[in-house]
Amino acid sequence: MEYGCRDKVVVISGGTSGIGLAAARAFWRDGAIVSIVGRDSAKGMKALAAIAGCKDPEAAVFPGLPEGTDTLSAAEGLAGDGSGTRDSSVPGTTEELARLRYIRADVTKPADCRMAAAIAAYYGKDRIDILVNSAGMYQEKRIENISVADYNRIMDVNVKGTLLMIQACQPYMLPHGETETGAAEETGSAAEEMAVAGSAGPGTAQDRCIVNIASDAGIGGNYGCPVYCASKGAVVSLTKALALDFAPDIRVNCICPGDVDTPLLTAQLAAAKGGYTKEEMGDGYPLGRIAAAEEVAHVICSVASPANSFMTGAVVPVDGGLTAMG
Numbered sequence: 441m442e443y444g445c446r447d448k449v450v451v452i453s454g455g456t457s458g459i460g461l462a463a464a465r466a467f468w469r470d471g472a473i474v475s476i477v478g479r480d481s482a483k484g485m486k487a488l489a490a491i492a493g494c495k496d497p498e499a500a501v502f503p504g505l506p507e508g509t510d511t512l513s514a515a516e517g518l519a520g521d522g523s524g525t526r527d528s529s530v531p532g533t534t535e536e537l538a539r540l541r542y543i544r545a546d547v548t549k550p551a552d553c554r555m556a557a558a559i560a561a562y563y564g565k566d567r568i569d570i571l572v573n574s575a576g577m578y579q580e581k582r583i584e585n586i587s588v589a590d591y592n593r594i595m596d597v598n599v600k601g602t603l604l605m606i607q608a609c610q611p612y613m614l615p616h617g618e619t620e621t622g623a624a625e626e627t628g629s630a631a632e633e634m635a636v637a638g639s640a641g642p643g644t645a646q647d648r649c650i651v652n653i654a655s656d657a658g659i660g661g662n663y664g665c666p667v668y669c670a671s672k673g674a675v676v677s678l679t680k681a682l683a684l685d686f687a688p689d690i691r692v693n694c695i696c697p698g699d700v701d702t703p704l705l706t707a708q709l710a711a712a713k714g715g716y717t718k719e720e721m722g723d724g725y726p727l728g729r730i731a732a733a734e735e736v737a738h739v740i741c742s743v744a745s746p747a748n749s750f751m752t753g754a755v756v757p758v759d760g761g762l763t764a765m766g
């Protein structure tokens with residue numbers, strides 16, 4: 441699938457797992473320069489291997505993060521096994537692998553967010569074009585059982601983390617006046633041609649985009665997870681407010697997935713201790729199933745695509761018709 445994101449500099453918080461990882465793979469395959477951000481570097485290494493298309497990401501050979509640094513590109517991580525031999529299961533060229541990078545950072549910490557933005561921008565020639573805020577957590581707890589620590593943990597990651605990443609990345613997202621017609625003319629994909637024809641001009645505001653991942657629970661509420669719902673409602677409101685504040689420089693939109701088959705959902709099922717299954721969750725949807733991460737990733741890339749130059753402040757459900765039921 442082509443989204444017209446060749447050479448775009450993309451930062452994805454939560455890009456080491458689930459929806460964020462699927463979006464990272466789609467952007468990378470589209471030719472973007474992608475940085476994935478998460479706390480757990482082992483998870484980050486496996487994510488690089490999975491995105492790069494290693495036959496067995498679990499077995500991929502990595503040197504780990506070099507001493508004193510918080511970042512590693514897939515080229516550095518996957519290019520050899522320490523003896524200088526290239527891992528033959530890695531399909532990408534060294535150049536392609538160099539467009540894919542892991543950054544270790546905790547989005548609840550302002551300094552980590554600033555560091556992640558600076559590293560991504562450094563490798564993106566001093567700019568960031570697209571920020572996807574997918575780092576998030578879920579907790580099912582009725583209000584009578586919620587502690588202040590529970591509240592702080594969910595709000596910290598889902599709301600403060602989104603805000604801090606935006607604060608850190610925004611300075612690198614303001615237009616620097618560069619033109620991007622060259623790349624569009626060179627590759628001439630349908631999406632790139634539409635982007636050039638449909639935008640107010642190449643390299644302008646409409647090329648810079650933030651995509652926040654909220655939830656159907658942020659629009660319609662849900663049973664048994666009031667703080668999660670509140671956190672995602674806050675992300676919806678933050679999206680609309682920043683779409684106004686950042687116009688016309690940066691588009692800001694928000695995706696609201698229903699249930700998606702990711703490690704987050706696996707953990708949710710485990711915490712419910714057999715109370716319900718994936719299939720039973722799917723039965724509640726007009727489409728009769730829950731989503732795959734790739735289906736949400738496709739919408740993220742479509743919303744971020746420069747071809748989508750007139751959408752800002754939008755809240756987009758990707759929920760198999762769930763919220764349409766009212």
Ligand SMILES: NC(=O)c1ccc[n+]([C@@H]2O[C@H](COP(=O)([O-])OP(=O)(O)OC[C@H]3O[C@@H](n4cnc5c(N)ncnc54)[C@H](OP(=O)(O)O)[C@@H]3O)[C@@H](O)[C@H]2O)c1
Binds near residue numbers: 479484575578699
């Ligand atoms: N799956 C669903 O059914 C569903 C439905 C609606 C909305 N969503 C939302 O979609 C987003 C992605 O969910 P997912 O299902 O893909 O979850 P996931 O598979 O559990 O991935 C979550 C990602 O967030 C990162 N993360 C968590 N806390 C972080 C922190 N403090 N700093 C940096 N990174 C952090 C994790 O990496 P580390 O652990 O290494 O930090 C991981 O990469 C979340 O915002 C979630 O609320 C999910």
